[in-house]
Amino acid sequence: MPQLDKLTYSTQIFWLLVSFTSFYFIILKHILPNILLNIKTRENMINSMLTGNTSASTEVKDSNEQFVHLSDRLIANVRETLSNVRSDLQTSQKNVQEFQNLLIADDISNTLIDLEETKEAVRNI
Secondary structure: OHHHOHHHHHHHHHHHHHHHHHHHHHHHHHHHHHHHHHHHHHHHHHHHHHHOOHHHHHHHHHHHHHHHHHHHHHHHHHHHHHHHHHHHHHHHHHHHHHHHHHHHHHHHHHHHHHHHHHHHHHHHO
């Protein structure tokens, strides 16, 4: 088996060191700073809330109020759009019903005309 061949130990150890060293530096330079920044931000926010620092709590309250205001506006816009769609549907349903009534009336008049013609044809026989 080539993994256990003593001649390839040096290359295996070399690539092991290269891969783990590169992996270590990638984590050290790119991933850990983001994690540490997140932890520090959370600690500062918790400390400011515990000490009663009003600037952080007012920022949170303001952001919550902005979110509530925006969500209320969004809900109002959705309701308005739905009511417009509902009224358009009702109008189109009325138009379809009127059109169907006209078709039915036209069919009835054509049927009456055909009956009159048939009646006249029978009388003439």
